[in-house]
Amino acid sequence: MALPPRGRGAIRREADEVKSSLLSAAAFIALTSAAHSSTVTAFCPCVRCTGQWSGGPTASGIMPRAGITVAAPRSIPFGTRVRIGDLGVFVVQDRLAKRYDNRFDVFMESHATARAFGKRSLKVTVLP
Numbered sequence: 001m002a003l004p005p006r007g008r009g010a011i012r013r014e015a016d017e018v019k020s021s022l023l024s025a026a027a028f029i030a031l032t033s034a035a036h037s038s039t040v041t042a043f044c045p046c047v048r049c050t051g052q053w054s055g056g057p058t059a060s061g062i063m064p065r066a067g068i069t070v071a072a073p074r075s076i077p078f079g080t081r082v083r084i085g086d087l088g089v090f091v092v093q094d095r096l097a098k099r100y101d102n103r104f105d106v107f108m109e110s111h112a113t114a115r116a117f118g119k120r121s122l123k124v125t126v127l128p
């Protein structure tokens with residue numbers, strides 16, 4: 001399975017980010033009130049997963065860490081904690097390419113692990 005190209009890092013996106021957060025505040029509140037089934041995929045630092053951003057920091061400027069970092073829709077602010085299925089609690093630190101903005105992408109250490117994870121539909125709860 002080809003993993004999606006990454007959308008991260010561009011300073012230009014920060015303005016976008018703020019605007020998007022404001023516009024989707026209502027959606028964010030709705031999301032925090034209930035667990036939703038969302039598409040969850042996984043990525044690693046390799047070129048296939050992250051393209052030109054391979055080995056670099058996440059869109060939030062923080063270096064990604066397995067077990068912590070998740071890329072989430074732009075409606076969910078950086079630093080938000082989300083519980084994903086039985087995988088545990090992650091921190092929103094990254095973004096996906098715009099066309100994948102409706103999914104969650106969990107950071108993993110190796111491409112093999114990310115590939116093996118595949119694409120799942122899991123309950124995602126945004127924590128207060």
Ligand SMILES: [Zn+2]
Pocket residue numbers: 043044045046047048049050110111114
């Ligand atoms: Zn990879």
